[in-house]
Amino acid sequence: MALRRLITLFTAFALVASTSVITSPAHAAVATTGFSAVDIAGDGGVVLKANVIAPSAAGRHPAVILPSSWGLNDLEYLAQARVLAGRGYVVVSYTPRGWWLSGGEIDTAGPKDMADLSRVVDWTMANTAADPARIGAAGISYGAGISLLGAAFDSRIRAVGVLSGWTDLAYSLYADSTRHRQSAGLLELAAQIVGKPSAELTTMLGRFNGNQDVASVMAWAKVRSAATYIDAINANRPAVLIANGWGDTFFPPNQLVDFYGKLTTPKRLELRPGDHAIAELSGVLGLPNDVWTSLYSWLDEHLATGATRANPIYLKPLNASGETYPSWSAQTTSTVRHGLGRIRTLDGTGLLGGAVSSGWTKQIPTDEDTVACGGVVLLTNGAAAITGEQPEIWLPFVDRGEAGVWAAERPSTVQRIRGVPKLHLELSGTEARGTVVAYLYDLDAIGNAKLITHAPATWLTGAAGARSIDLKLPAAAYDVPAGHSLTLVVDTVDPLYYDENAAGDSITIGGGSYLDVPIG
Template sequence: MKNPAAPASFPSPPHAPSLYPELDATALTAFATALESGDLSALPPARAAEVQALRAVAVFSRGEVTGACGDLLDAALWRHTGPRPRAAVVMPSPWTGLGWTAYAVQATAFAARGYDVLAYTARGFGRSDGQADFAGPLDVADGRRALDHLLERAAGPVTGIGFLGVSYGAGIGLLTAAHDPRVDAVAALSTWGDLGAVLHENSTRRTAAVHALLRAAERARLSPETERALEDVLAGRDAGGARLWAQRRSPFGHVKEFNRRRLPVLFSHAWHETLFPANQTLRLFDELTGPKRLDLSVGDHVGPESAGLLGLPSTVWTDAHRWFDHHLRDAANGVDGEARVLSEVMWTRALEPADGLPAPGTEVRRLYLTGRGELAGEPEHGWTAGLLCGVDTPVTAADAVVRSGYAEMAGRPKSYPAGEVDAAAASSVTAAWTGPAAEATLRVRGIPRLRVTYRAANSGSTFVAYLLDLAPDGSSRLICHAPFSDLHSPPDSLVSADIDLQATAYDVPRGHRLLLVATARDPFYGDANLPRATLAFTSPEPTPSYVEVPVG
């Protein structure tokens, strides 16, 4: 590879808030340094053995890839010598100044299995030139140039090509594969399918996610178009422009190309993902007709993948290796005969295989909202439940973007203390409806759906719906949620909301109850309500209000 003009050094651990807080930047940098120098003294024994084994079978070098517009991209190459045919993997970096170094351990693992690997830092981040374009045309061109770079340096024939990425790198990988027929398989971990739904969910601005993206890119160089689109979401302006910008960067827009080529795609995602909510990726997964697999895990953005990035055991990374072994090297490892969806159930952590989500045989249980604050089997009309706007509530989507998921992975999901929800409902800060006690474990599997009618005094309105597991002691835990906004109805209108809550695999224990809560304010979202306005929920006879829960 071409030697960089700057002195050879690896990126310093980034100081900006990270979307990947569990990644040990110092350890990954030390690993990458050892790959280049051969000095193993700074590594623990397991990592030292991996470096030593890699250096015995392949050559590691770092340098630059010439990307679009002549911009130089910081990169590293794991290359085998000799004329033997090999498969190859390209790995675009996540949304971090750590760049390709985030993949140092996993790229080495692929190379040790016989792959040639190129990992590179996306434009605008770390030591790479250019401006971050959020998987725009320049990023796609960079991905194709990176593949050219790898193929030009392969010592023998390349028999199969895979793109693998985490988060931002996964989005770039999918979009590159859509534009480059040379790509034979993709592993897209914690990615997006529809970027528009990441920015606006049910017409509601996902402001906390956008703030997190901008904070994590404080030391990056964003393109003016990217910066403007993200800031427009925060300011609540030019929603049409933001949607068009996002559409051009959405793998969902390329479903026909993926299906024409029957491109094998492996996805992984977290149930309580706060950055890229799961439903928009599930929508892409459902539309694909080629070989596909989806691993769904407890946690939040990149939480399930972080352990593997550091070299620790990981179901997701094991599946990624097996996926490429089968689709790029024709390994008869059984991947093609396995269930398409593997769900980690909250909170037993059991791994549950199925051919879809929801699994075949799942029934939908409809529970009607009543004026008595109950979820009942029969509709009730003529009631009103007021909801006060502009007031903080005890129920929120999570305590923090990304980080809340690590507590869940450690077995400490957020619990809403007994009495807080009741007190908030009594003062109209929340509206709440409680179902009957479960006679046996209630296996919620799939996407709960809510239909509700409310009257809004003003022309703009927002509410957030949460489905909770209410324990006998009065405490509750989040199963799933979703926001909804109406931006166009005239004042004092009846608004009908039909929304999908985020997908879930949740076991409600015997004796626990389903609890549906609505709030008009959540710090994760930009709301359209006026302060101290009121939303009045009701249930008209022609269109009763209800929640549908898929039960396995």
Template sequence: MHPKHPVAAAILVRATSASKPGDQHCRRRYEGSSGVSSQAQEQAPVSLYPELDEATLLRFVHSLESGDTAGLSTTRVEEVTRARALLQMRRVRVPGDGGIELAGYLWTHHDGRDRPAIVMPSPWTDLGWLAYAVQGTLFALNGYHVLAYTARGFGQSGGEVEVAGSDDVADGSAALDHLLDQTGGTVTGVGFLGDSYGSGISQLVAAHDDRVQAVAALSTWGDLGEAFYENETRHVASVAALLGAAKNARLSARTRQVFDDVLAGRNIEQTLEWARDRSPYTHRDRLNQRRVPVFFAQAWHETLFPNNQTLKMFNALEGPKRLDYSIGDHSSPEMSGILGLPNRIWQDAHRWMNHHLKGEANGIDKEGELVSQVMWSGTLEASATWHDSTGDPQRLYLTGAGADTGDGALTDKPENGWTRTIGTGADTPATVADSIIKAGYAEMAGNPKPYPTRDISRTAAGVWVGPPLTRTARLRGTPGLQLNYASSNGGSTFVAHLFDVDPDDSAHIITHAPFTRTDGSTGEPEAVRLDLQATGYDVAAGHRLMLVIDTQDPFYADSNGQGTTLTVTSPDGNPSYLDIPLA
């Protein structure tokens, strides 16, 4: 749904043909001190949050500040009326680390009662704290002191973007100091909550500041190095998307250098070292020492921060924890909640904070550590732990190509001695998605991307197909692939895609993973074991599983040499196979 679609606009504001004077005034106040040139404003940056409508969020904030609720929906009017009666709300300049100031918005109670507090670092967007205008108000109405702030380098905040570096961690603690200074009464507990960029900062602040007692991290990361270099493959599309979304931001020289290095394929070790300290996984022991309760929300088809690295972080946590998996892509499952609609992810974030900061017995601690929304039924499944949810692996062996279709098979018995040669340099219809993030909205609407399997070139890809299923296959967990292959070049890249194929040969993607070898030996066979991204997917009876190995995908950098080939094999004693986790 486009941000200007009337349904999107109606989420916060009733559709109206006439703009309100207050709306224009509020927009001028917000943009006038942003420090963004008019030329930069005219060249709109790429948005990682296509559903966010700045005008309606600004209208809501203007109503909080002025009391003018003209044009707001009934629900928003009720929230504004209550907030103005109970809260003190204002824009603030938060003293950050190193003398810079951060733009923020503060909701406080001054009735002298002891209350918990929540700090909300912003997503990766020039909107900054504005993205939390509705949810910050809802938390405040539920009894919290709340401070939402714009991360350094974005919007009206000072400083430069350091990508959750030590300056950002220090800013988070400084923001908490400011909130505590501004409240009346004693603060009884502190939580940090963030979406996307703010989620990683929230985890890192909690690891370094003992005052933080609970975290909610939505669409987050655990290991930033793995997110940028999955199986040594550069995620060029995600880095380009981050750069595009930060077009108006002020990137530090080091940040710019790292992003340019990832895109250019240079200084990999230096980039991984840079990413290590910015990865919550590096600091997991600090969180575990205090058993900080952490709530994660992630999308199955996350294209910005592939979910295996977040899952690694989740499984390493030893305190109270919960992971909500949803259909969609980065930030899309929780977006309707940011806009003010009822939303499962935000409801669970509220319940998480209420339980761990207010002591509410709301049952979230008894529902299991994992709650997943199954593709494509949308059914919610709860499990005590991730491992309890994971199915037993069923091994399917790759065979040689059949004479009729040229495709190999996926069977329960190994077949050795065959070879299959794939030409590099040509893309096929087997891709991760049409675009970063936006494909997730179609999935949420029940319209996942269809893949025409007959159009996949069998010279530019290897294809292996299983028989029609006699009953529904419940894939729960992390599929694994062992592939024996040799490259005619020292460097090589391939992408493994696992598809669910309908009886009419149209397919939907289940999961995938890239793999790159930059220092392989020319022509020498090697066995590669890699995990595909974790999944929760039901393959219906009558459908087939299809594995496609090709060598190009616009999401990833390509290390194959021009005109080279990959030859897949299955030698005696070491067959090529696919492990499917079946529950």
């Protein structure tokens, strides 16, 4: 409890101080009531700690409910709540059950959290000047997931802001059948330090870490996934803004792209450089921020002014200026297939490009890591977003005895990667269970390789022997400079993930393998 009080006081101090810094350009602030701390009765009478701020003018106002992130509390949004209130919104921020001083146990965006959100809507309508026809919900991470899921169960929520949220929790935990070690570990640590984990959560995390009863964990995750309730969300027709980072190690972006494509409501998708919750972080700290500015516009469009922006897709490439498109598919004009070729004896590197070929093999060990890696959860891609420089390795340091490396020719023009690269591998000598990890790099003339995207793929069934792997790498927007080589590295170990490889074994990559690259 001492640690909880210390962090609470620190968070309050930092965020209250930040409210004197943030500004709201091109929008004259209205007078507000100031903050009030309140208790809201959630489902079953559980007390939810919350704070409220509103315009002081008479009359009804649009309202925004902000559930806090995993591991944080309602003080998280003080800076942004102040701005939103100054823009004419009633703002109710609350700490979900099981966290900090709120009652109950962590429900992980389950049925109790959905009931709680509806109770918060009830309280807001009964105790503030909120207009019942103009209710929104938004948040970062856990708050984003609760807000989006809540729109499936409560039709009063007319606009949603999903900032660094998930739409498919099973995919987040087991993308391509690979368990995400570091991200799940941080979530578990936060729950133990500042939360009250339920017996159910403890059981599911134990099964996840032990790789036991995967079906039960997947079923638990499905209940907590907006993708499960897409029909209900479409029927309720809330306006949905989804904003995330290209390098989100908690909730990789492909799930969001798939979900966005199935939405028939008013919708907008934005992707920017960075890891989980990094793109919107400066706004939480009280500084001007593009993500929060976009959320202001989204709420205004659907709860206030009714104006809309022309193109619903906004992409900030990893190394280029922002772009807008009328649809996700509009960014990709063609797909180039790069065959993986025979490994050269001189440098241990194969050609990436040309027709798909046969008659060659490359053997790699199953229990050796290389310098090719996805980095450290939050830190690596977070730093890249701040510095504008992608994670980098020196490619000659990749041991060719422990990885397959294929490098493309160096074209004289820029290659604009836009979309989801797809890798097909023909494997032999595999066990019934195993893992490979693929990395796509931008290689310059002196061996520096910048990471564009990467992903693991795991197989858990089937007989030992030959098999085919089809892996969708996380979506990317990146300009490979003229004279640089698009380069693929495949190994079998990455500290970000649990792997399913046997020690002392090997996997053989062979002819028929290729990489499809979307070009814009």
